[in-house]
Amino acid sequence: MNVIRASALGYCAGVRRAVDIALREAAAPQKVYTAGPLIHNPVALETLKMRGIEILEEDADAPRAAQGAVVVIRAHGVTPRTDSRLRDRGFRIADASCPKVKRSQTLARKLSEAGVRVFLAGEKRHAEIVGIQGYASGGIVVESAHDALEGARILFAEYPAAETAVIAQTTLAAEDYAAICGALQMVFPRITIYNTICSATRERQNALRALCEKVDAIIIAGGRNSANTQRLVAVARAACSMSGEATGGAAGAGKPVVLVENAREMPEAFLRGAYAAVGLSAGASTPDEVIDEIERTLLSSGDAG
Numbered sequence: 001m002n003v004i005r006a007s008a009l010g011y012c013a014g015v016r017r018a019v020d021i022a023l024r025e026a027a028a029p030q031k032v033y034t035a036g037p038l039i040h041n042p043v044a045l046e047t048l049k050m051r052g053i054e055i056l057e058e059d060a061d062a063p064r065a066a067q068g069a070v071v072v073i074r075a076h077g078v079t080p081r082t083d084s085r086l087r088d089r090g091f092r093i094a095d096a097s098c099p100k101v102k103r104s105q106t107l108a109r110k111l112s113e114a115g116v117r118v119f120l121a122g123e124k125r126h127a128e129i130v131g132i133q134g135y136a137s138g139g140i141v142v143e144s145a146h147d148a149l150e151g152a153r154i155l156f157a158e159y160p161a162a163e164t165a166v167i168a169q170t171t172l173a174a175e176d177y178a179a180i181c182g183a184l185q186m187v188f189p190r191i192t193i194y195n196t197i198c199s200a201t202r203e204r205q206n207a208l209r210a211l212c213e214k215v216d217a218i219i220i221a222g223g224r225n226s227a228n229t230q231r232l233v234a235v236a237r238a239a240c241s242m243s244g245e246a247t248g249g250a251a252g253a254g255k256p257v258v259l260v261e262n263a264r265e266m267p268e269a270f271l272r273g274a275y276a277a278v279g280l281s282a283g284a285s286t287p288d289e290v291i292d293e294i295e296r297t298l299l300s301s302g303d304a305g
């Protein structure tokens with residue numbers, strides 16, 4: 001069996017940096033927490049737990065810090081309120097917010113201080129959007145073009161001369177952002193559009209599309225609760241003209257696309273070497289060890305077959 005990795009896969013620069021910062025902090029004797037789960041991957045979370053890193057749920061009342069305890073802020077960032085609440089409780093902050101997310105936060109704050117009404121295109125409950133919203137007083141979160149039109153009309157009814165701008169969640173699909181911006185422009189034709197989408201997501205999706213053409217089956221490694229991993233599955237399904245459940249194995253027409261969280265979940269067809277060439281991709285929160293182990297399992301089962 002031949003296993004081909006996508007040319008871009010796994011940890012993006014922001015997530016890799018956040019994990020590195022957390023592990024570096026955990027190497028010292030102090031107690032280390034993360035503000036919410038650092039990463040949407042069960043294997044990575046287990047590894048962090050084994051290093052003694054605990055999760056502080058943001059909504060919960062943070063305990064008062066033990067002497068020298070540190071809280072690592074994850075790549076998605078947090079609101080300024082969460083940041084100061086943690087400092088007030090006595091924690092030292094290790095800020096692992098992705099620099100690209102930081103830029104969106106700074107932009108939101110500057111615009112908002114200048115009296116600009118800011119639309120935030122993205123998922124209302126996503127930590128990154130919640131964090132940026134904390135910097136944009138009166139920021140309006142819109143999840144779709146429909147949402148955007150409605151939100152813009154409500155704002156226009158109250159402030160027809162409002163100066164407006166829109167910022168995207170870094171992982172938003174370009175097509176979705178274009179649709180949202182188009183809807184906003186119908187009401188506020190002079191709205192300033194900021195392109196804050198990160199190329200990491202698109203690079204992984206494009207690499208996967210190219211890979212689908214070269215192989216007989218695709219394995220996507222990642223957490224089922226990871227939005228970007230699920231998006232990779234959808235991209236592969238479309239590229240492989242797959243019907244049926246993406247996570248259910250090889251049923252249906254086209255090339256099979258299977259999501260696995262770890263090597264133990266590898267479907268039997270892959271283990272018996274049913275496919276001559278298997279493509280491997282992974283979500284932005286999938287640890288290198290998981291990708292390596294899956295690749296090893298595929299290669300050894302191919303040998304066995």
Ligand code: SF4
Nearest residue numbers: 012014098100170198
């Ligand atoms: S996807 Fe991009 S913006 Fe988001 S954490 Fe990764 S590098 Fe940063």
